[in-house]
Amino acid sequence: MRTGLFIALIAAAWLGGQVQDSFAQKRPSASPSESTKVSPRKEGTPKKETGRPADPFTVGFVTGSPQCTEFAIAQDIATTLASGQETGPHGQVALRVLPIVGDGGVRNVLDVLTLAGADVAISPVVLVDRLRETRTFGDISDRLTYIAPLHIEEFHLLARAEIGSLTELSGKRVNLGDDGSAGAILGREVLNRLGVKIMESNLGPEAALDGLRKGDLSAALLVSGKPLSFLTQVSQLDGIHLLPIPYFKELLQQDYLPSTFRHKDYPNLIAAEASVDTIAIKSALFAYNWPSGNERFRLLEFFVQTLFTRFPEFLGDAHHPKWREVNLAAQLPGWRRFRPAERWLQQQSGGEAALRKAFGRFIEGKPTADLPDREELFRDFLRWRERNPAK
Numbered sequence: 001m002r003t004g005l006f007i008a009l010i011a012a013a014w015l016g017g018q019v020q021d022s023f024a025q026k027r028p029s030a031s032p033s034e035s036t037k038v039s040p041r042k043e044g045t046p047k048k049e050t051g052r053p054a055d056p057f058t059v060g061f062v063t064g065s066p067q068c069t070e071f072a073i074a075q076d077i078a079t080t081l082a083s084g085q086e087t088g089p090h091g092q093v094a095l096r097v098l099p100i101v102g103d104g105g106v107r108n109v110l111d112v113l114t115l116a117g118a119d120v121a122i123s124p125v126v127l128v129d130r131l132r133e134t135r136t137f138g139d140i141s142d143r144l145t146y147i148a149p150l151h152i153e154e155f156h157l158l159a160r161a162e163i164g165s166l167t168e169l170s171g172k173r174v175n176l177g178d179d180g181s182a183g184a185i186l187g188r189e190v191l192n193r194l195g196v197k198i199m200e201s202n203l204g205p206e207a208a209l210d211g212l213r214k215g216d217l218s219a220a221l222l223v224s225g226k227p228l229s230f231l232t233q234v235s236q237l238d239g240i241h242l243l244p245i246p247y248f249k250e251l252l253q254q255d256y257l258p259s260t261f262r263h264k265d266y267p268n269l270i271a272a273e274a275s276v277d278t279i280a281i282k283s284a285l286f287a288y289n290w291p292s293g294n295e296r297f298r299l300l301e302f303f304v305q306t307l308f309t310r311f312p313e314f315l316g317d318a319h320h321p322k323w324r325e326v327n328l329a330a331q332l333p334g335w336r337r338f339r340p341a342e343r344w345l346q347q348q349s350g351g352e353a354a355l356r357k358a359f360g361r362f363i364e365g366k367p368t369a370d371l372p373d374r375e376e377l378f379r380d381f382l383r384w385r386e387r388n389p390a391k
Helices: 002-018 069-081 106-114 125-134 182-194 205-213 229-233 297-309 311-315 319-324 340-346 349-364 374-387
Strands: 056-060 096-100 120-124 144-160 173-175 198-201 219-224 238-243 258-260 275-288
Touching: 056 069, 056 106, 056 297, 069 096, 069 120, 069 144, 069 297, 069 311, 069 319, 106 120, 106 125, 106 144, 106 275, 120 125, 120 144, 125 144, 125 275, 144 182, 144 205, 144 258, 144 319, 173 297, 182 198, 182 219, 182 275, 205 219, 297 311, 297 340, 311 319
Parallel strands: 056 096, 056 120, 173 198, 173 219
Antiparallel strands: 120 275, 144 219, 144 238, 144 275, 258 275
16 A cells, blocks of 8 residues: 555656646635636636647546545555456556546546546546536537546534634635635535635644644535545544534535535544534546557556456445445436446446346345344345355
8 A cells, every 4th residue: 555655646746846836825714705716817718738648558547635535446446457467478458547636526527637647537526527618728529538437525623622613614724725726616606605714724734633632623524425534543531523514505506515514434533322424525536538540549548447346345344335335337417428337337238237137136035123224235135145145
């Protein structure tokens, strides 16, 4: 894992240096009257690099910071797909996936639009929709495509013990994450909609946690899928807790979803019978829309076929629980799916019906009383399928 993280960080430094960050402007505060825009200015249409050839066997996968769940998902894909491949005489493999550290927000999209070695990215759907609508990077409708919707990303608002509600953050210093990240853009927007005026900071996760402990910050926002392994180092003994974010339907319904943290998500932060309400956004796996004759198109086609075929492997206990939220066949309104992904799903259209029948046969043998929760039952079902592949 450390080796993979090191490689990803080196890749990010090399690739990230090729473009300027278009969202580097800082905003010291967020107020209800402030316009909630994705970008402070409209950029010229960025061009995809063609001068330096990328590795023809490596898919560049832009994700979030190393502390986030989305980086873990990319690393999960890289590790799983690397196994089980035939190798050449010198250990070559036909497909490698290289996680590239991004900001989980606008930079992810910009990297896919511009960097020769950046092919796919996990990004919040609402941010990519906004970039298309505002034409911040020109018309991206034909330059981006999606492979599949993924999981939801929750808003984790960590606060010091003396902060008891969201409204108490008014006038306080709150970290929203690196400027241009999902936390900075969407956190600013949510606070605007809810009428909470803050003093904004734009620090990374480690620096933000240190600032919370020292009292330099009153709260810090992390937008990432639960459970976030980074938060295992935080407990109520640090004088830090998860602050509820109320879901006001009339203010947030269009772009946000309600969600809840429970003890099983963060046993170090939430008591056994307690829960913390929050909000969430949808994420998806986007890809550069390479021309069909391009070698990168063929590489992405192989990546999709491999990922989709081996998808059941990601549903087991050894992988992040967010995988169990993913429905590969779900659609993303307003966007075109990568053509090889669409073809694969069409060819497998009978597979879901067959799986449902198999699941029905599995639960027929279960007693009606004291059924385990859905997650535990699904794990049992996967193990049963392994033992009974013909049923």
